[in-house]
Amino acid sequence: MRTLTLLVAASALAMGALSAMAADAPVAKSTAATTAPKYMAQGGRFHTQHVKKLKFSCDSCHQAGVQDVLFLRAAEPLPAGMPGQVDRAICLTCHQAPQKPTFYGPAK
Amino acid sequence: MAKFARVIDTNRCMGCRACVAACATENYYTPGAQWNAMVEYEVGTYPTVKKVFNTIGCMHCEQPACKAACDKVGAKAISKNEFGVVLIDYEKCIGCGYCAAVCPYGVPQYNSALNPLYPGKGKVAYETIPNAMRDPTHRKKVNTVEKCTFCWHKLKQAVADGKMDRIGKDQQYTPTCDLVCPVQARVFGDVDDPNSAVSKKIKESGAVQLKKNFGTAPQVYYVLTEGAKS
Numbered sequence: 001m002r003t004l005t006l007l008v009a010a011s012a013l014a015m016g017a018l019s020a021m022a023a024d025a026p027v028a029k030s031t032a033a034t035t036a037p038k039y040m041a042q043g044g045r046f047h048t049q050h051v052k053k054l055k056f057s058c059d060s061c062h063q064a065g066v067q068d069v070l071f072l073r074a075a076e077p078l079p080a081g082m083p084g085q086v087d088r089a090i091c092l093t094c095h096q097a098p099q100k101p102t103f104y105g106p107a108k
Numbered sequence: 109m110a111k112f113a114r115v116i117d118t119n120r121c122m123g124c125r126a127c128v129a130a131c132a133t134e135n136y137y138t139p140g141a142q143w144n145a146m147v148e149y150e151v152g153t154y155p156t157v158k159k160v161f162n163t164i165g166c167m168h169c170e171q172p173a174c175k176a177a178c179d180k181v182g183a184k185a186i187s188k189n190e191f192g193v194v195l196i197d198y199e200k201c202i203g204c205g206y207c208a209a210v211c212p213y214g215v216p217q218y219n220s221a222l223n224p225l226y227p228g229k230g231k232v233a234y235e236t237i238p239n240a241m242r243d244p245t246h247r248k249k250v251n252t253v254e255k256c257t258f259c260w261h262k263l264k265q266a267v268a269d270g271k272m273d274r275i276g277k278d279q280q281y282t283p284t285c286d287l288v289c290p291v292q293a294r295v296f297g298d299v300d301d302p303n304s305a306v307s308k309k310i311k312e313s314g315a316v317q318l319k320k321n322f323g324t325a326p327q328v329y330y331v332l333t334e335g336a337k338s
Binding site: 038045077101102 | 147164171176180181206208212320321322324
């Protein structure tokens, strides 16, 4: 079931990326580049660590199912036709000091 | 030792994007991997609404999450030098994208292809300059991550020339985005010097760092207009 979900998500991502790359695609109100993939590859290191080794379910990070997949700039609006943004605050749960591996310092 | 910082005043910024264009030209922009982006959004409730213009480049954090992730992965491609500038070594970057995933500000940009600025219409001037003649920070490479360097190629020249006091003032020693702002919404300099323009601006304006809950201590401060996201 999980494999099927991942395959569906990958297809949706590919379609979303392709549509964003089309010359006549709607432009978001931002000059932030929206054509490059702004998500982690399914078979990449990130997902290997979190899904295969740590056995996280997709919903652990993708709060809205597989819709929230992008890593955008702070306050950057979602490009038209693209799915939602992963909230990096989720990362704080496991990666904020003193937890290891530490990526974030103590909240100030 | 100097520590470089920037203040961006969103009360003054009018969203002209001169800084975006200047950065692109200065830093050999390739489509899909923008170093300085203009993010704009509306705040307020009709009829009392207004636009917020917020340029986002690298925050050059004191505790950079990107570097922590890169080190943990083992690539060790990201460094933070003695002046507080966070840099990516393209020769070491393995393109895993972890830095892009962990950066609270969404700064690192994965460059999957070195596409020309105007496909099929020839190269613009900077695209004709071979890698060997470029600063290492401009030797773009496919499948690596890149980001704003605070125009390190200029800052290091100031250090080499013994002109640290001219950073933030002279064209050749100041980040290009800060130079071109027509409304002086951007101030750059040594935050360790209490008499520098940037130190005074932070103190006088009450500029703040974004997303402080991540504990990364960014070195770019924002004077936020009312209602702007912090």
